Amino acid sequence: xxxxxxxxxxxxxxxxxxxxxxxxxxxxxxxxxxxxxxxxxxxxxxxxxxxxxxxxxxxxxxxxxxxxxxxxxxxxxxxxxxxxxxxxxxxxxxxxxxxxxxxxxxxxxxxx
Amino acid sequence: xxxxxxxxxxxxxxxxxxxxxxxxxxxxxxxxxxxxxxxxxxxxxxxxxxxxxxxxxxxxxxxxxxxxxxxxxxxxxxxxxxxxxxxxxxxxxxxxxxxxxxxxxxxxxxx
Numbered sequence: 001x002x003x004x005x006x007x008x009x010x011x012x013x014x015x016x017x018x019x020x021x022x023x024x025x026x027x028x029x030x031x032x033x034x035x036x037x038x039x040x041x042x043x044x045x046x047x048x049x050x051x052x053x054x055x056x057x058x059x060x061x062x063x064x065x066x067x068x069x070x071x072x073x074x075x076x077x078x079x080x081x082x083x084x085x086x087x088x089x090x091x092x093x094x095x096x097x098x099x100x101x102x103x104x105x106x107x108x109x110x111x112x
Numbered sequence: 113x114x115x116x117x118x119x120x121x122x123x124x125x126x127x128x129x130x131x132x133x134x135x136x137x138x139x140x141x142x143x144x145x146x147x148x149x150x151x152x153x154x155x156x157x158x159x160x161x162x163x164x165x166x167x168x169x170x171x172x173x174x175x176x177x178x179x180x181x182x183x184x185x186x187x188x189x190x191x192x193x194x195x196x197x198x199x200x201x202x203x204x205x206x207x208x209x210x211x212x213x214x215x216x217x218x219x220x221x222x223x
Contacts, residue, residue, distance in 0.1 A: 004155075033210055040121070042201060042215035043156070050208065058210065090155050097208050098144050098163070103155030 002026050006091050006104035013081045013111045021076040021107050023091030031094045032074040033101065034058075034066065036087040043090065049074055081111045115139055116204050118214025125221050131189035133217045135202035138183065142204040146211070147176065147187045150199045159200070160187070192221045 004025045013019055023032065030051050035043040035058075045058030049068040063085060065077045074093075078085060088108050092101040117136045125131045135145075146161035162169045162176040162185065169176045175188040189196055199218050203211040 031210075035213075040215060042118075043213040045210050045212070048210050059212075092155075097205065100146060100158030100161065101148075101156075101211065103157065105153070105155050 004091055004093055004102050004104035006089075006107050008107060009105070010108050011110070013078075013109065015081060015083060015111060017081050018077070018079050019081065019109075020078075021089055021091075021109075023074045023076070023093075023104060025072055025074075025091075025093040025102070027093060027095070027102065028071070029093035029095050029102070030071075031096065032068065033092045033094075034064075034074065034076045035090045035092065036060065037090060037106075038087050046076065046089075081109075083111045085109065086111045114215075115212045116202055116214045118202050118217060120217060121215070122218045123220070125189075125192045125219065127192065127194060127221055127223045129192050129221075131187075131192045131196065131219055131221070133187045133200050133202070133219070134184065135186065135204075135214050136182075136184045137204050139204070139206065140183070141206035143207070144205050145176070145178065145185050146203050147174075148201045148203065148213075150201065150216075156201060189219075192219075194221045194223060197221050 033048040034046040047066040052071040092103045094101045147159045148156035149159045150156040173190045178185045202214040205211045
């Protein structure tokens, strides 16, 4: 049982480049989330999805896009990377509102 | 505006001592309050959670105390061990909204 798998684990981008972070879960969870973690800032929600084909903005959505075409996958895209997007990105999933989130192991992204 | 305020930022506790981390919130609609534990290089993992209809929940050495009138909740780690050294996050949500997290507390348990 893999849980939540994030790829890639590490990436270095140049300013202006684009990339897609992939999150896959095998627990049949309805809800999926993308958070970013920065030193001293905790975890801040970027976008989330409450089911296949749905997405919604979180606290810090600017510069990111998402898609949930399949229930098990949640993609996070950066169209034109900026140094301010240097962060550790975590994907999580949950079966519903009052259940614990299962987090992936994170993607460390550096934008130079 | 930070919805969940967590303190302290860092904490050093002697082995065998009690670690206490506090969180405060403003949104009275919050109705689920979990704590997450994160080790370096790993994603956060659910540790313990409480709903506002109870004032305390205990799981092993970990206890959540909840004060609805004060809009505060805290995590107590009894008999703290070096293996408890990690970053701890409190969080809260209401209804179908996603979790909002505190900024985290880095706990170091020293022998």
